[in-house]
Amino acid sequence: MTTLTTTSDADTDASPDSSPTDGDNTTTLRLRDLHTTFSSRGLTVHAVRGVDLDLHPGEITVLLGESGSGKSVTAKSIMRLYGANASFAGTVVLDGRGDLLAAGPKEMLSVRGPEIALIPQDPSAALDPLRRIGAQIVEVLRQHKAVPSRAAAKARALELLGQVGIPDPARVYRSFPHELSGGMRQRAVIAIAVSCDPRVLIADEPTTALDVTVQAQILALFRSLIDRMGSAVLLVTHDVGVAEEVGDRIGVMYAGRIVEYGPAAEVLGDPRHPYTRALLDSIPTPGVERGQLRSITGQPPVSGELPPGCAFAPRCPEAHDRCRAADPVLVDLPGRRLAACHLLTDDPDDTDTDTDTDSTAGPDSTAGPDSTGGPDSTATETSVETPAPAGEESAA
Amino acid sequence: MIRFLLRRLGLAVPTLLGVSLVIFVTIRIVPGDPVASLLGPTGSPEARVELTHKLGLDQPIPVQYVTWLGRVGQGDLGRSIAKQTDALPYVWEAFRNTITLSLFAAAVAIVGGIALGVIAATRRGKVASAISSGVSLFAVSAPQYSVGLILIVYLAAGRGWFPTGGMRNTTGADAGTVADLIRHLWLPGLSAALVPLGIIARMVRSSMLDALSADFVEALRSRGLPEWKIRWHAFHNTLPSVLTIAGLQVGYLLGGVIFVEVVFSWPGLGLVVFQSISQRDLPVIQAGVLVSALAFVVINLIVDTLHGLLDPRIRR
Amino acid sequence: MTATQLVGDDTAPTPTEPTAADVIPAPGDGSPSEATPKPALKRRRLGWPARIAGGVCVTFLLAALLAPLIAPYDPLADDRSNRLQPFFSGGHLLGTDGQGRDVLSRVIWGARPSILTGLIPVFVAGIIGTLLGLVAGLGSHRLNTVIMRTLDVFYAFPAVLLAIAIAAALGSGTSNAIIALSVILIPPIARLAESEVARIRSAAFMEAARVSGAGWWSIALRHVLPNAAPAIVVYCTALVGLSIVYAAGLGFLGLGVAPPTAEWGLMVNDLRQFTFSSPGISLVPAVVILIASVAFNVFGDGLRDLLDVKGDGR
Ligand SMILES: Nc1ncnc2c1ncn2[C@@H]1O[C@H](COP(=O)(O)OP(=O)(O)OP(=O)(O)O)[C@@H](O)[C@H]1O
Numbered sequence A: 001m002t003t004l005t006t007t008s009d010a011d012t013d014a015s016p017d018s019s020p021t022d023g024d025n026t027t028t029l030r031l032r033d034l035h036t037t038f039s040s041r042g043l044t045v046h047a048v049r050g051v052d053l054d055l056h057p058g059e060i061t062v063l064l065g066e067s068g069s070g071k072s073v074t075a076k077s078i079m080r081l082y083g084a085n086a087s088f089a090g091t092v093v094l095d096g097r098g099d100l101l102a103a104g105p106k107e108m109l110s111v112r113g114p115e116i117a118l119i120p121q122d123p124s125a126a127l128d129p130l131r132r133i134g135a136q137i138v139e140v141l142r143q144h145k146a147v148p149s150r151a152a153a154k155a156r157a158l159e160l161l162g163q164v165g166i167p168d169p170a171r172v173y174r175s176f177p178h179e180l181s182g183g184m185r186q187r188a189v190i191a192i193a194v195s196c197d198p199r200v201l202i203a204d205e206p207t208t209a210l211d212v213t214v215q216a217q218i219l220a221l222f223r224s225l226i227d228r229m230g231s232a233v234l235l236v237t238h239d240v241g242v243a244e245e246v247g248d249r250i251g252v253m254y255a256g257r258i259v260e261y262g263p264a265a266e267v268l269g270d271p272r273h274p275y276t277r278a279l280l281d282s283i284p285t286p287g288v289e290r291g292q293l294r295s296i297t298g299q300p301p302v303s304g305e306l307p308p309g310c311a312f313a314p315r316c317p318e319a320h321d322r323c324r325a326a327d328p329v330l331v332d333l334p335g336r337r338l339a340a341c342h343l344l345t346d347d348p349d350d351t352d353t354d355t356d357t358d359s360t361a362g363p364d365s366t367a368g369p370d371s372t373g374g375p376d377s378t379a380t381e382t383s384v385e386t387p388a389p390a391g392e393e394s395a396a
Numbered sequence B: 001m002i003r004f005l006l007r008r009l010g011l012a013v014p015t016l017l018g019v020s021l022v023i024f025v026t027i028r029i030v031p032g033d034p035v036a037s038l039l040g041p042t043g044s045p046e047a048r049v050e051l052t053h054k055l056g057l058d059q060p061i062p063v064q065y066v067t068w069l070g071r072v073g074q075g076d077l078g079r080s081i082a083k084q085t086d087a088l089p090y091v092w093e094a095f096r097n098t099i100t101l102s103l104f105a106a107a108v109a110i111v112g113g114i115a116l117g118v119i120a121a122t123r124r125g126k127v128a129s130a131i132s133s134g135v136s137l138f139a140v141s142a143p144q145y146s147v148g149l150i151l152i153v154y155l156a157a158g159r160g161w162f163p164t165g166g167m168r169n170t171t172g173a174d175a176g177t178v179a180d181l182i183r184h185l186w187l188p189g190l191s192a193a194l195v196p197l198g199i200i201a202r203m204v205r206s207s208m209l210d211a212l213s214a215d216f217v218e219a220l221r222s223r224g225l226p227e228w229k230i231r232w233h234a235f236h237n238t239l240p241s242v243l244t245i246a247g248l249q250v251g252y253l254l255g256g257v258i259f260v261e262v263v264f265s266w267p268g269l270g271l272v273v274f275q276s277i278s279q280r281d282l283p284v285i286q287a288g289v290l291v292s293a294l295a296f297v298v299i300n301l302i303v304d305t306l307h308g309l310l311d312p313r314i315r316r
Numbered sequence C: 001m002t003a004t005q006l007v008g009d010d011t012a013p014t015p016t017e018p019t020a021a022d023v024i025p026a027p028g029d030g031s032p033s034e035a036t037p038k039p040a041l042k043r044r045r046l047g048w049p050a051r052i053a054g055g056v057c058v059t060f061l062l063a064a065l066l067a068p069l070i071a072p073y074d075p076l077a078d079d080r081s082n083r084l085q086p087f088f089s090g091g092h093l094l095g096t097d098g099q100g101r102d103v104l105s106r107v108i109w110g111a112r113p114s115i116l117t118g119l120i121p122v123f124v125a126g127i128i129g130t131l132l133g134l135v136a137g138l139g140s141h142r143l144n145t146v147i148m149r150t151l152d153v154f155y156a157f158p159a160v161l162l163a164i165a166i167a168a169a170l171g172s173g174t175s176n177a178i179i180a181l182s183v184i185l186i187p188p189i190a191r192l193a194e195s196e197v198a199r200i201r202s203a204a205f206m207e208a209a210r211v212s213g214a215g216w217w218s219i220a221l222r223h224v225l226p227n228a229a230p231a232i233v234v235y236c237t238a239l240v241g242l243s244i245v246y247a248a249g250l251g252f253l254g255l256g257v258a259p260p261t262a263e264w265g266l267m268v269n270d271l272r273q274f275t276f277s278s279p280g281i282s283l284v285p286a287v288v289i290l291i292a293s294v295a296f297n298v299f300g301d302g303l304r305d306l307l308d309v310k311g312d313g314r
């Protein structure tokens, strides 16, 4: 339903603060108002509630958030990796391929792998336990006709295994998954993911199952591969440390929405949304201990039963009446950032806001009153019109 | 792999001892006095004592067991009362025909069961799935003798499409050929296959569903593999456990096949046991059970080996 | 939380171990874990196939109970001049057999020994198997090993063969058939009971009971048994159909009741000589057993699914 030319898009583009990102040469993948709903046996779960996101080549965009916030669902919805019980709304535009949510199953088969690849969370679960590693790489290469012959496939597979830092590719090629360590397995999984030079790489908590030293190695490998291939990367994590280490941009997710977005250093250095602040405060000793985001008081909402108004209100230290009445929308902040919190829209007593400050984008005022706060209220999103990325300058 | 096999072989030894013990017990629980029945009403007390000693029945039970086990180890399973021959060769002769029938039925059960189970798992929520689930539930419940008789009435006796019984034609153009044997095999094979077919189908269905919901399936999907290739991966992953169940079912065929052999006059172990029951020819029955149990243990060993070959994770 | 964990899911047959004897459904074999995540709500009522099957089972039980009242003829009264009458002839709904006896009456009277020989072994094996499972599950490690390894031996036989061997050794007769069937049904029930007990034993409330100093019997009877019972009962229900088939099988082989008593298995064997001359009548008892078997199995399966739900929910 939402296309690239919604009012909000147009308005934000027009606003002087944010540079337009219409230049398709810098946006590989563009999500607009993505909704994902699961329904099974009469139960409906609105897991993603209007996410806007742009992925740029050579750049790592981190989705950060607690367990259950909808990070994985966002990531997998891009590839449409759900069965018949999931329904989507919005658009997922892959540069040059159009809207993936409208694409046929055949077309999705050619998108998955060569265009968008996934690195799943658990490396041991991502491999067929009964097939040798080599066969699993060759299978993908052959599927997408990335190589002319079986022999070429084998050569390429060995080359890939070398590229992901496996010391003895020939042995690993012949190994079964259970014969490898977790780190080696994850490298093999990465080798499969990058085998067809995908333009978009989605990594769903690629290092959570690994121990800390291996984690650092894998992240470094990740970074170098991306620098070389120039893929646009969406990295899902609940680990602030990981986000800090490799993220170029960060989107903080809460209850199926992005509540804060911006360049990594700025979001982590100067969080503007109370939830982001709570996230960062929950890290015991940054850099030493991995931040596990467990110590925010209260529980995240269950996706079926959202509170009216701001979904974070029940746990927010700064919640006030307005928060329980209306859902805040993402507003532009100085420094190419966005956040969705009533505290950022100077309006202490009136829910029907006027555009007071320079940082408040126009559409917020029109969207605000609509948001009566039911779980189904979907009318409140402005797009995350990301400011000109670092990648643009380097690409230009 | 060799070590794995040797360990499996080692594990089979206590099982075999247990089996022999159970059979020994079934020999001992026979009511009545064996000496009296052998001697008849005219036996003198002296003859009684002598025969009791000769049979070893005056020994303590454990000694009797060891003695019996020693004889069994040499292939002496006693003499058939009705035929007045050694039980083992007699039983073995018939058992070869039982193997033929069981192998044929096993092939039917495995092929049919896998097909039915895969359909039930992959066409979920569709008519084909409901039908194949229903068919497998029916198959599991169908007694071999009922199925056999129904098949005879509808496909053999009234129609003449298949022979009503026996294993080979003695006269006619194709007497004794393989084609003739297969013609005789169809109905008894199907009757014997039905129950294991249903069990295998259910097993395949549930492990296929498990495999299709495994994490690696999503990973495969994310790599752009078409659905049939993903199902093939899933199917491959069900094989180790399906093989185990299928192997066991092949073993259990040896039990159910008795009824089939009686119904179809198939000259196998079942028919021999059936005739021995009415003649109270216990040594033959015991020999038959022992041979079947042995075959069962051997099948389990083969299944274990195949399992090791199919699943690299358990080979050590 | 409540211990009604079903015969299912978590006791799925392990690949390396033999599962239950013969066609005895392995605990868990009929209830596959579905691909979807654990559904929050499931049906709490029997599906229509199970309800129809339940109706058929009740019909069989009633027929057995009320045989003297509803059987149109004396099942033993032969009438040589009236041999092999076809269906619906001369007041014989299902015709007459080779000795002119009314087949319907024999089927109705035959339900008594047939169903009894099927039901009693399940009861007996259910009690003994549960006891063995309790002792093995709550006893010392060594006791557990001894009991469970002994039971394993029985898995080395095709169950039917073992039943035949035992029944043949003991001699023909209903009670011997019941003994033989009980013996082969004990191992799978004991295995299930043992795994249930092991599961319950690790539950939190057991620790509380132990700490409070409750004795073995008190723990077994007051805490473990009530929690293990539903799963065991449902599993036993699922075994009834099978047991009836085995019982008729023994009768068929001449190891059950003696002629001329009406019993389904014996009738199958008696009538199969007429497959050419009176094919319809020759099939009657075979089909009756088939219907009974399917009905009891479908009903048992439905019950399994139903209780599975209660086990998951709170
Ligand atoms: N296939 C599905 N069917 C139904 N509901 C789902 C499905 N997948 C996810 N959900 C629901 O969507 C919500 C978001 O889940 P998601 O997996 O995206 O969380 P996450 O942010 O990735 O958390 P985690 O860190 O635990 O992976 C959860 O409430 C979950 O229950």
Ligand code: SF4
Residues within 6 Å of the ligand: A273, A274, A275, A310, A311, A312, A313, A314, A316, A317, A318, A319, A320, A323, A328, A340, A341, A342, A343
């Ligand atoms: S809108 Fe209100 S409740 Fe929500 S994060 Fe901001 S201050 Fe907290």
Ligand SMILES: [Mg+2]
Residues within 6 Å of the ligand: A071, A072, A073, A204
């Ligand atoms: Mg996740």
